[in-house]
Each structure stands twice: as C-alpha cells, then as structure tokens.
Amino acid sequence: MSLMITSECINCDVCEPVCPNKAITQGVEIYEINPNLCTECVGHFDEPQCVAICPVDCIPNDPAHVETNEMLLEKYQKLTALSASNSSASNSSLLNSVSPVEKVAEE
Ligand code: SF4
Ligand code: SF4
Numbered sequence: 001m002s003l004m005i006t007s008e009c010i011n012c013d014v015c016e017p018v019c020p021n022k023a024i025t026q027g028v029e030i031y032e033i034n035p036n037l038c039t040e041c042v043g044h045f046d047e048p049q050c051v052a053i054c055p056v057d058c059i060p061n062d063p064a065h066v067e068t069n070e071m072l073l074e075k076y077q078k079l080t081a082l083s084a085s086n087s088s089a090s091n092s093s094l095l096n097s098v099s100p101v102e103k104v105a106e107e
Contacts, residue, residue, distance in 0.1 A: 001066045001072075002033060002035035002040070002062045002067065003048060004033055004035075004060060004062035004064075005024075005031050005032060005033055005058060006059075007058075008056055008058035009056070010056055011030060015050040018049040018053055019038075019050055020041065020045070020049065021037045021038060021076075023035075023037035033050075033062070035062060035065040038065075040072050042075075043076030044076070
C-alpha cells in the first residue's frame with residue numbers, strides 16, 4: 001500500500017530526495033506522498049527509503065490506499081515504462097542498486 005506522512009512531520013527535507021519514484025513533494029504545510037507514485041519502494045529497494053531515513057518516524061501505511069505486493073510491483077513496472085518512454089536518456093538511477101539512504105549516509 002502507499003505510505004502517508006502524518007502531521008508529526010518536521011519538514012526536515014531528507015525524505016524527498018531518497019524517493020525513487022519522486023512520490024514525495026512539499027505540501028502546503030508538510031511533505032506529502034502521492035499514492036499514485038508510491039510503490040512502498042517495491043521494485044527498487046527492500047524497504048521504504050523514506051521510512052528508513054525519517055528522523056521522527058511519521059510515515060505509516062496509508063489505510064486509504066491498500067495494495068498487495070503484486071499490485072505495487074505492477075505499479076512499479078508501469079511507472080518504469082512511463083519513465084522510459086518520457087526519457088530516452090539513461091534510466092540508470094532506476095537501476096542503481098545502491099540505496100539513496102546509504103548514499104546520504106556516506107555524504
Ligand atoms: S515508500 Fe518509497 S516510493 Fe513510497 S514515498 Fe517512500 S520512498 Fe517513495
Ligand atoms: S523525513 Fe519525515 S520529518 Fe522529514 S520531511 Fe520527510 S516525513 Fe517529514
């Protein structure tokens with residue numbers, strides 16, 4: 001299922017760049033997750049990258065968007081195909097197996 005950001009968000013900005021699907025954006029007051037783009041990181045990583053990096057643990061599952069792993073994988077495949085058709089350039093970021101969380105940690 002998609003994840004969601006609760007009002008406990010402190011706008012620390014660290015989750016947005018680690019999302020492989022660009023599903024996280026700054027909302028009016030706090031960051032928001034687009035349920036149409038969030039795959040719970042299925043297809044990219046073993047665990048949700050935003051959850052792994054959030055310092056206040058404010059990214060739970062969104063009960064309004066319940067999806068099975070199969071549905072999330074299908075969403076990932078559609079997003080990847082869309083991304084490929086929108087950009088004939090390299091999709092290396094999608095194929096990069098190094099977790100963005102790990103990259104941030106290295107910096
Ligand atoms: S779980 Fe993954 S795809 Fe969903 S918002 Fe977080 S980082 Fe993005
Ligand atoms: S990492 Fe957590 S606290 Fe920071 S902006 Fe994202 S949701 Fe908000």
